[in-house]
Amino acid sequence: MREFVKLTASFKLDGEIPDIFSLYKQIVNELLDYASFKNISSFKKLKAERYYELREKYPNLPSHYIYTACQMACSIYKSFRKLKRKGKAKGDKPQFKKDVIMLDEKLFSLNLNNLFVSIATPNGRVKLKLIHRKYHERFRDWKVGQAWLIKKDYELFLNVVFSKDIEVEKPIDVIGVDVNENNVTIAKLNGFGKKVTREKVIRTVYFLKRRKIQSKIKVGKTRRKLLVKYSGRERNRILDIYHKAANWIVEEALETGSAITLENLKNIRKKIKYSKKMNGRLHRWSFRKLQLIIEYKAKLNGVPIIYVNARGTSSLCPICGAKLSPNGHRILKCKRCGLIADRDIIGAWNIRLRGLKQIDVASPVPAESLPMKTEGGKETKHHKMSSLLER
Numbered sequence: 001m002r003e004f005v006k007l008t009a010s011f012k013l014d015g016e017i018p019d020i021f022s023l024y025k026q027i028v029n030e031l032l033d034y035a036s037f038k039n040i041s042s043f044k045k046l047k048a049e050r051y052y053e054l055r056e057k058y059p060n061l062p063s064h065y066i067y068t069a070c071q072m073a074c075s076i077y078k079s080f081r082k083l084k085r086k087g088k089a090k091g092d093k094p095q096f097k098k099d100v101i102m103l104d105e106k107l108f109s110l111n112l113n114n115l116f117v118s119i120a121t122p123n124g125r126v127k128l129k130l131i132h133r134k135y136h137e138r139f140r141d142w143k144v145g146q147a148w149l150i151k152k153d154y155e156l157f158l159n160v161v162f163s164k165d166i167e168v169e170k171p172i173d174v175i176g177v178d179v180n181e182n183n184v185t186i187a188k189l190n191g192f193g194k195k196v197t198r199e200k201v202i203r204t205v206y207f208l209k210r211r212k213i214q215s216k217i218k219v220g221k222t223r224r225k226l227l228v229k230y231s232g233r234e235r236n237r238i239l240d241i242y243h244k245a246a247n248w249i250v251e252e253a254l255e256t257g258s259a260i261t262l263e264n265l266k267n268i269r270k271k272i273k274y275s276k277k278m279n280g281r282l283h284r285w286s287f288r289k290l291q292l293i294i295e296y297k298a299k300l301n302g303v304p305i306i307y308v309n310a311r312g313t314s315s316l317c318p319i320c321g322a323k324l325s326p327n328g329h330r331i332l333k334c335k336r337c338g339l340i341a342d343r344d345i346i347g348a349w350n351i352r353l354r355g356l357k358q359i360d361v362a363s364p365v366p367a368e369s370l371p372m373k374t375e376g377g378k379e380t381k382h383h384k385m386s387s388l389l390e391r
């Protein structure tokens with residue numbers, strides 16, 4: 001099976017370029033004014049009507065900046081119009097405020113072997129060093145598409161779209177992945193695995209930290225700075241956990257020739273019990289983010305991803321299909337066939353079974369073999385692995 005895969009990789013840049021951000025912003029906004037006024041959402045039309053005039057107005061700017069500004073203006077105007085129709089957009093025209101520049105193949109060239117990018121500017125080409133991260137090496141033989149140059153907190157980033165025709169082997173098995181606020185659990189042919197993430201604990205700690213800052217410092221720059229600092233730390237800690245969990249899952253899939261099965265998260269919020277106090281924290285739950293990281297790493301490695309309906313995955317017996325009843329802390333029991341298991345195991349198991357149906361491979365989970373591998377984190381008494389699965 002061949003699959004066309006498109007992935008964006010982000011590079012941090014070292015070095016400086018002449019400030020083209022404000023000029024670019026100005027051009028995009030000029031185009032947005034025009035597009036809104038004449039209700040133009042076609043790139044071809046906008047370019048035909050504005051390109052030559054703007055070229056004359058900004059003769060030193062490499063012409064392709066005007067070209068990509070037209071593209072950006074069109075897509076911004078289109079999404080604005082869409083939001084407007086739904087009553088979700090303010091004002092009568094969109095405004096572009098970000099320090100983001102779209103680059104096409106004429107405006108930049110990437111050298112992944114020597115790790116630099118060269119960018120066209122009004123003062124000629126400027127070379128910037130790419131801060132190297134290991135996963136970037138994977139893209140060496142991929143095709144380079146467009147890119148976005150981004151300025152954030154005085155730092156420069158380059159987001160590049162790479163594409164490749166990848167030979168994907170037909171999966172011979174499926175790994176089911178269940179995510180909750182404390183761990184990631186997987187179900188595979190020869191058993192289960194669990195990685196303790198303690199996301200809930202981390203989120204709670206940072207939630208309380210922010211609360212404390214908010215009550216001690218009422219207004220001002222310091223308050224904002226501290227809040228931003230702790231939010232950033234929280235984010236990085238969680239992302240780090242997500243990346244490790246995703247690496248583990250993709251490695252398991254590669255070893256077993258499996259597709260990875262994830263839940264369709266449309267109704268995931270129903271799975272989380274709300275408490276009023278933690279409402280702000282809950283909005284930052286980001287299971288979807290973890291899924292996207294898994295999906296990214298899977299695509300990078302040619303591992304297929306399957307999404308299945310989440311309904312009932314944590315309440316139905318994976319062996320006989322009957323409704324399960326609670327049987328102690330996070331343990332569920334089937335009154336019909338006698339299965340007793342941890343609810344995360346049940347979730348991952350059901351997800352795997354649904355995934356198997358989709359790849360058309362008959363390989364049911366053997367009922368006997370249930371060794372449990374745990375990596376990272378400590379277990380609570382309730383989660384002693386031996387007690388997780390008793391039959």
Ligand SMILES: [Zn+2]
Pocket residue numbers: 317318319320321322334335336337338339
């Ligand atoms: Zn049962």
